[in-house]
């Protein structure tokens with residue numbers, strides 16, 4: 312009796328500690344994602360307090376204890392089914408997923424189960440799925456246990472990249488069609504994604520409980536448009552749970568198991584990733600061969616870097632750590648990847664000792680809408696950069712390019728699949744990373760033909776090679792005429808690249824060139840210091856530019872100055888610097904017009920004389936300034 316009392320007290324104390332841990336974890340993560348928080352704490356707690364984790368306390372947190380104890384090492388691959396739920400927006404994918412989770416005991420059946428796989432705050436607020444979610448379910452059929460790995464996908468066209476990636480981890484799909492609306496645009500698009508990937512398709516007609524439901528009409532549509540016999544359609548109401556068990560039975564019967572072999576070398580496709588502040592990158596993987604254990608050393612085919620597996624397991628949908636994952640399974644891996652760029656979606660992971668041919672990966676998403684994104688305060692630039700990197704890891708369809716604006720400072724130009732995608736990304740940045748950003752008006756891409764050449768072409772550079780040093784830096788080698796880069800090339804390069812580009816050069820020897828001597832004349836007299844050698848093709852533009860720059864650089868004097876560029880005896884360009892003019896009529900109050908004309912004529916003659924005898928004053932810095940170009 313006393314022992315039972317002590318045990319109850321200890322359990323109560325630990326449960327309170329558990330609740331406290333949960334609050335701390337949730338606050339630290341600034342997360343609203345209760346399910347993940349519960350799971351993480353639960354596993355941490357179960358590790359530290361195994362003695363008290365009796366069957367009863369475990370039951371508090373999971374309804375699938377019996378299934379978890381299944382020995383996966385003996386679980387035959389023939390009893391695994393990997394499938395996605397695909398459909399047009401709002402046709403009921405997430406509602407069906409709720410029912411499947413309930414029937415298989417992954418979640419307890421309550422009235423509150425509404426789109427439980429839509430975990431993000433933005434998904435809850437908007438009532439739409441934006442992120443594919445994986446859940447591993449155990450299902451009993453004809454006295455056999457099956458492992459069903461289900462991926463719930465978004466329906467909106469802006470998130471179709473999530474669908475195409477999810478499909479790569481599956482052998483079949485449930486194609487949901489609303490019994491009232493029938494086939495819609497995304498039904499067709501998603502059907503073809505699955506069809507082209509040669510997956511088995513099970514058509515499911517949902518919402519048969521609706522007053523206006525017409526399942527027969529929808530079955531005919533499916534037969535006509537997709538060439539799937541109407542007898543293959545399953546009529547359900549995901550909301551009421553009608554015929555949902557039949558869906559699970561058909562998944563087992565109709566979908567093929569994965570054909571991957573446990574005896575092969577380990578090979579896994581990273582089909583999704585997200586970043587946890589404390590645990591680093593969490594990669595969602597589909598095992599295409601072999602098995603993976605905790606402590607194994609794996610290599611990322613993309614970077615060639617090796618990592619030790621710290622944790623792995625199933626997603627139910629919360630993380631359930633396991634000792635091993637086997638071919639055909641879908642799960643998660645944490646392998647000490649600390650940087651976002653280490654976890655590429657579409658990357659292949661393999662065992663360090665057994666390199667394999669990388670999987671084809673994914674076709675990059677094609678951005679349709681572009682917008683600039685800048686921190687509210689420039690001092691937040693690096694914090695925002697890290698937030699953008701982490702979020703793009705979780706949403707790899709966003710393209711990111713560094714950008715800068717005179718008014719808004721340094722930022723990025725982001726590419727999205729659509730306007731809703733852009734809004735959701737922005738909202739996730741604010742909600743999940745506490746970031747305040749300025750987003751510019753969205754634009755679509757244009758192809759522009761530049762009317763003025765760019766810096767390098769303008770300087771007669773010839774590209775020799777280009778090497779990407781990493782994601783942010785590129786090294787380009789050019790062959791330039793020395794006189795094109797010696798004066799102001801570096802200044803222009805720095806200003807064009809907002810200070811990021813650096814420049815170095817070495818002698819590449821002499822080369823034949825079609826060049827000529829260009830003289831500069833001030834009031835007809837050549838100024839030797841301004842004589843230059845220019846390329847024949849560019850003599851006229853260079854001469855004109857020199858004259859214009861001299862016009863700016865030489866101060867006005869008491870007489871007019873003619874600035875000319877000449878090749879040999881031929882003047883090719885001319886500018887005039889006007890003289891200061893004394894108001895010789897200032898003292899004439901009214902009076903005779905002939906007197907005024909006489910004064911003006913005398914002044915003009917005097918100036919003419921000065922022009923011939925006067926020496927033009929050229930300021931010292933004008934000699935350097937006139938050599939600097941105004942590259943556009």
Ligand SMILES: Nc1nc2c(ncn2[C@@H]2O[C@H](COP(=O)(O)OP(=O)(O)OP(=O)(O)O)[C@@H](O)[C@H]2O)c(=O)[nH]1
Nearest residue numbers: 400401402403404405406439440466518548549550
């Ligand atoms: N009457 C009725 N309503 C349903 C049924 N299934 C889903 N719904 C409702 O349809 C709406 C959309 O359901 P979701 O499950 O979010 O649809 P979804 O396809 O996951 O939506 P997205 O992921 O945003 O594309 C919700 O209001 C559901 O309650 C059903 O069988 N009958």
